[in-house]
Amino acid sequence: MWETIKTPAYVVDEKKLRENLECLHRVEEETGCHILLAQKAFSMFRVYPLIGSYLSGTTASGLYEARLGYEEMKKENHVFAPAYKTEDMKELVTICDHIIFNSFAQFEKHKEIISAYNNSQRENGNRVSIGMRVNPEFSTQEGHAIYDPCAPGSRLGVVRAKFPETLPEEIEGLHVHTLCEQDSDDLEATFNAFEKSFEPYLKKIKWLNLGGGHHITRPGYDVERLERCIRMVQEEWKTEVYLEPGEAWALNAGFLLTSVLDVLKNGETQIAIVDASAACHMPDVLEMPYRPPLLGAADETTENEVTVRLGGPTCLSGDIIGDYKFNKLPEYGDLLLFGDMAIYTTCKNNTFNGMPLPDIWLRRADNTMQKLTDFGYMDFKERLGSRE
Secondary structure, X not given: OHHHOOOOEEEEEHXXXXXXXXXXXXXXXXXXXXXXXXXXXXXXXXXXXXXXXXOOEEEEOOHHHHHHHHHHHOOXXXXXXXXXXXXXXXXXXXXXXXXXXXXXXXXXXXXXXXHHHHHHOOOOOOOOEEEEEEOOOOOOOOOOHHHXXXXXXXXXXXXXXXXXXXXXXXXXXXXXXXXXXXXXXXXXXXXXXXXXXXXXXXXXXXXXXXXXXXXXXOOOOOHHHHHHHHHHHHHHHOOEEEEOOOHHHHOOOEEEEEXXXXXXXXXOEEEEEEOOOHHHHOOHXXXXXXXXXXXXXXXXXXXXXXXXXXXXXXXXXXXXXXXXXXXXXXXXXXXXXXXXXXXXXOOOOOXXXXXXXXEEEEEOOOOOEEEEEOOOHHHHHHHHOOOO
């Protein structure tokens, strides 16, 4: 099956994707909360019809993601950004149900646009609900400061000292997002700290968004604790609860197929160059850093294994995917399959060095393959201009 696919290529596994969807949908069913797809992690809209049958809607980090959710998912559509342009806000009010601000200054700047839109929609019932993002100043992360909204000097969320004594009446919800690939014990600890500081405001709001970073579909995740936490918020504060995971929807549901282009050695380091690039096609490998699983790699107990450093084809010296153990040295033309390559890949990849973007395939539940899209030279060239 794999031999017929041009590399590099992303492959999304429909069966695994559906397993994740069913897991998240059960949480919705058991608790009555609303679970949204954070498109920043996975925005492959060709599978939105499948995803949309399991979730409440989407959340966006800006205008284009909001458009995508509005056009392709057609369910609840939320947006948060550190700041908004006036021209973007004029469109966002027409396509979003919830608009979340990062500061009271931003709220004041844009509230008239939202108010005017809501007044114009009174007869048909369409309206935008306004929220404010909170920084509870309570970090549960270790080693990932770049992803920690509670890190010192964070630009994300309003700290308690900057909240007014009384919330403006237009603000109906609060948004708390502090997690990254974490379990429900961290959510519980975060909420307890948030509740202690922001209790007066919890009494006034209609909804609470507990953000993303919930690794709900990861093996071993404590779903029961998550559901207890959701019910506690609903019962104690009489408010609707939203979650907006990104990774959990497509965790372990994708692959990156690549071919070996060359095998060489530098001193004691055995190297294989592949046609997939960490810098271009799997950016979290360098940014996180993250070591993706390699299907078929030898484990540490295998005798006579060979350690090979897998690197991409760009001119970046650090375009290294990682060191992996093999039962035998790879050869030119060998196919390698990296796992967990659906999230933060297709939505973050780039064409540095003129690297081709990988084609995207869907492996159906019956193991048949469907090409969703492909890319060529013009996708690289026209990023920087087009001919009249």
